[in-house]
Amino acid sequence: MILSMIPALSQASSSAVILQYHHVSDKTPRITSVTPETFKKHMNYLAENKFNVIPLVDAVEALRSKQALPEKTVTITFDDAYLSIYTNAFPVLKEYGFPFTIFVTPTPVDKNYQKFLSWEQLREMAQGGATLANHTMSHDHSVERLSGETEEQWLSRFRQDLEVTETRIQEKTGQSVKMFAWTFGETTPELRAALDDMGYVGFGQQSGAAGEYSDFTRLPRFPMAGIYGVNDFGIKVKSRALPVTTQSPDSSLISQDNLKPELELTLAKGDYQKKQLKCYASGQGELKITWLDEEMTHLKTQANKPLPVGRTRYNCTAPSNSGRHYYWYSHAWLRLTDEGKALD
Structure with a gap:
């Protein structure tokens, strides 16, 4: 239960900061990457400053139930299941004992693409504290409609992709947490309504802390790549959700x-x-x-x-x-x- 996983509160908050990473490498596109050195600095900052790093599912449950979280609560996420998560991030996360979430796109994993994780590596990380969640089968733009496609057909195709992806992750890892990260951070009210109807929590790529007033079909995350999060990491991880009703x-x-x-x-x-x-x-x-x-x-x-x-x-x-x-x-x-x- 989440109550047993959150320490006694000295200072309570109604916010949690969700960090979003893609590549952890100095050999991948800078716009979606942090270097291994920067990632190590980020994790060391969290450890030295005694941040409360908890699983994403626990943060979401606390926010939805309006349960107070400790001040400086952070959760760590990765999108797309890139190999550098295993080679460069996982050893650091194990060192600090930090839980984390990977939003998995199964098709490149199934096809053994060179820069992507294998199911074996994903299962190993799951045993070491990773939650594995849904990021569509092939990382397409969910907002795009096919030529001649009606709104009903478009939403039906989205729902089917969501179900197939969730089933594939469960088949290969045993996990099904019904959390979904929008590819490219793109969504529409119609897609979000479909997601909510299917019982999923959604995550975007817009900056900000998540709070009790946040939209749980597109919770904010701070992108950590390129220039973002390098010089202002301390400001972002200490931020709180502006209470937009x-x-x-x-x-x-x-x-x-x-x-x-x-x-x-x-x-x-x-x-x-x-x-x-x-x-x-x-x-x-x-x-x-x-x-x-x-x-x-x-x-x-x-x-x-x-x-x-x-x-x-x-x-x-x-x-x-x-x-x-x-x-x-x-x-x-x-x-x-x-x-x-x-x-x-």
Whole structure:
């Protein structure tokens, strides 16, 4: 039971930070990689600063049940089942005794692709503290529809892929935790509704801590790759969830007639400095914030210039009243090509 796995609370929090890694290598694309040296520094930071590193399933259960977590609670995840997780990350994780989750794409594992893990290695890591979860069979763009495909057919294809992937992981490892990471962090309200209907928890690639108000079909994770997490790792792992109770629009998709989308947020009370809240857009810097009420609980913000094809994020942050933490919220936007395709 989760109650026995979480230590007595000296300082309680309603947030958990979920870290997302792909490659742990200096020979893979920088945009999806951290070097082994950086990964070692990250884990050493967590250990030396006495972070509470727990399994992802336990963090999710605590958040959903509104059970207080210890301050500085972190969970570690990897996407895609790359070989470098086994060769470069697993020895470090074993050294520190940290549990972790791998979101597995079975097709390259089944086909013995060179840079991917084997089922034997995945089972070995499962015995050493890894949770194995769902990341689609072949890492396709779930948001894309096939030519002539109806919405019902599209959602049926997504559901079938989810079931086939979960069955394959269970057949090969014995695990079935019904947790799912969106490929490329891309999703839509229709896909999320299907995921929720099937009893899964979903995870995105938008930054921020997860909290009691988070959407459990697209929980935030901090991407750790390239420039991200190298110089500001300590700030991110100490962050807390900005208490966003409602968001509009609900979708990430933007259309040609709305290339500077407006985001509206409603905030609950919390230990953050409202007057210091700032929002930023990828590649655009700081955005203007307009408060829509005197109590400063409802705001809107908008891009300064049209968003490009691909993925963009609005990040909103505010310091805590003590100045020791940042409260963080991120929304991912997705602009498809004119042909309705998503970029890799």
